[in-house]
Each structure stands twice: as C-alpha cells, then as structure tokens.
Amino acid sequence: MSPKHNIRYATESDVPDLNKVNVLSFQSRRSRTAIFPNASLPVLKEYKSLNCIKSLANPSLHVTAIEDSDPNLSTSEDPSLAIESDNLKIEVVAYARWLIPEILGDGPHIVHLSPHGHELAAAAETPLQYAPRPMNEDLYNASRALYGQARKKYLDERDIGPRLCTSRMGYRKADALQARIYLEATPEGVALYTRYGWKPIEDFKLNLKLYGVAGEEVFTVMVREPKLAA
Template sequence: MGIQIRYATESLVPTLATINIQSFAGQGFITNTFPNIADDVIHELKRKRYLQKLAHPRTHVVAAVDEDTGEVVGCARWLFPPSGAEGGAGEKEGEGEEDIGSQLSSEEAAAEARAELELPPGTNRGIYDGFFQVLKEKGEKYYREDDIVLEFIATRPDQQGRGVGKALLRWGMERADKQQRRIYLEATTPGFPLYAKMGWESLDKAEIDYTRWGGEGTQVLTLMVRDPQQQQ
C-alpha cells in the first residue's frame, strides 16, 4: 500500500478543491474570508483557482494517489523560479524543470483558466487581501528569487498518518537538491512539526489578526526554508 506522486490534470481539479477546503477548515482564513457563503460557491472558486495554477508555466501541481485504490489523498503546489534565475539549472523529464508549461489538456479548460477570477458576493475582501499582504511583507525579508516555493500542501483528513505529506515533500525536495536550490514556505501550526522534522529551519513568524479586518481570531504562520543537500 503505497503513495504515488503524479502531475495533476483538470479532471482532478474538483477533488483537489475539496481536499483544499477540508484540510484548512477551522484554521481561520476560509471561515473569515467567506462568511455565510455556501460551500458549493467556495468550492467553485477553489476549482477555478486550481485551473489557473495548472495553466501557470512555473507552477507544478502534483497529486498524491493511493496505489491500491487510485484515490487522490493529497496534493501540493510548487512554484519554481524563472529560467535564468541564479542557482541550479536542473532538468525535468525532457525539458527544463522551471518551465513545465500548462498542465491543461483542453482548450475549454485553458480558456476558463484565463478568465478573471471573481470573488463571490459577501467575501471579506479586507481579509482576503490583508492575509496575503502580511505574508508578502514578511517574506520580502527572506524570500529569494531563486528559491523554490512550496505554495500549498494538503492531505485528505481521513488519510492523515499514512505518509502522504512526506511523499509530497520528498517530490519537491528531490528536485530542489538536484538543482541546488532552497525551498521557502509559510507553515501553518499543524504543518510545522513535519517541516521541522524534514529539515526546514524557522526564520520568522507572521501573525494574521483577522479582527483587524472585521473577522474573528488570529492565526500564526512560520516562515521556513530548507537548504539544498549535496547529492551523493
């Protein structure tokens, strides 16, 4: 019973959107940003966002698949630096690792991905913009242009403890080591122990005070990096 990491396609997008929502439920961002907005509306927003990520040439969207059942049990998004950025110059299967190109196979999906992403009525735009602004301002002190960025990683809640997160992390770690690049991320409190165990170091903390924009509660994210390991 193993976990296989595969590149995602648009057929998996609804499942990836569901895993995204389920994995981050209760951490503050979704409930504060989309108060009293129906679940299906939030899901549709996430679905469209994943199409945009699949279309982005430097964003690698991967899915963790249970080899026995074929079910998607986790996912991750890795942003690679632009070609020509200082650092390693690794190779991917048949092409440059940094520029994967679109992961969309149909023109219909590509056209939808090009459309402007509209937030649903009732969105707390202050929280939506403020959340990412806080992380951007904090990250400017530490993020480097040649870093690989782990934008997102999630395991389906009922699959926790099976090594799904480790498999998704190793996928990116292997490529980072091959290219001799750092990996930068912003860790949630639940995710922090795994990153620390697998070699990431803490740089700083970013506190999101949702009450600042009319929400409730706070959330702390830890800025972390993992230096590349020399390959044997």
C-alpha cells in the same frame, strides 16, 4: 511516501480532487471562513477551482497529485473523489505545487488544457469578480498583503516556493538543483516540517479583530536547505 502511494503530475481532470483536498485541508483557518462567511462547501470549491486551473496553466509551477491505492485506506464518503481500477480504489489524498524559478535552469512543465480549462485560467486572472458573496474584502487584502510582506523579506530569486510542499518529488528536484525551498506553514504543520529538516524563520500574525473577527491568524516562514549529493 508509502509504496501504496503514487506521485504523478496533475492534469485538468484532477481539478475536482485537488480542489477538495485544498478546501478541506484549510477549512480550520479562521480567516478563510471570515472572508467568505456564508459560502457553502460546493460554492467555495467551485471558486477555488479557478486557482487550481491557474496553477496548472503556469509552466513554472509543477503540480503533483498523490494517490492512495490501498482499498483499506480509501474511505472517502465522496464517490466523486475515488475511482475503481483493477478492484482497487484510487484516491487523490494530497497534492503539492512547486514554483521553480527559471533562473535555476529547470525547464517548464506544460499541462495541456481543454478550451474550457483555458477559459477558467483566463477567469482566474481576475478572481475576485467570481468570488462568493458576501465577502470580507478588507480581510482578504490584508491577508494577501501579509504573505507579500513575508515573501519580500525572505524569498530569494533562487528559492523554490512558495506553494504546498508535501511530496518527495519536489525535494529530490530541489536537491538536484541545489536550491533552498521556501514555505509558509500553518501552526499545525510546523512540527511536521521541522521533523523533516525545515527551519522556522519567523512567525507572521494577522490581527483578525481589526476586520471584525475574533482572534488572530498565524503562519510561519520556514526554509529547507538542499542536501549535498553523497
């Protein structure tokens, strides 16, 4: 990670930024568009904010925000994503979520939420009632079932994951705990993760034609073994 990037724990005030990163990062996923065919970007971001708040409220999840403090690289057209600080633009450009099992002995991370944040976290327990409509619920359920199948087959109780894994903070913690990291990678991310020592295990494919959409959706289960202390 460049010195111009800062990695820190995320807070409730980061939700709009994290939300935008998530939506834009996965907007090319055909299944997401097919599940919510008429949802505008603002509507989709509002809905996805429920998952973001739910993540922050989960003490087993360590959610980190990655900031870019280089004014030459901060080119977002959305003024809500960037703030001015000492004449430098501070922009959240990525984030990571690390699910660390209690069995590893690592303590919980508590994020203090506002009363409104707690209301959103409670709503996130039944997210479908807040989902944009129309919605392809059959495809939504099939996608969740496929991820569940992959996790049942490969995710061990001592594994860290399965969430976004893009910061060295999580790698260092995994190495310190001598824990394997489990990841479900998009096709675009497989080559990048492989360069950093991740091992592809199996491709999982969802036939979108069964749900009225052309093509297929693919994700790859990958694992990263911990590095031994020098």
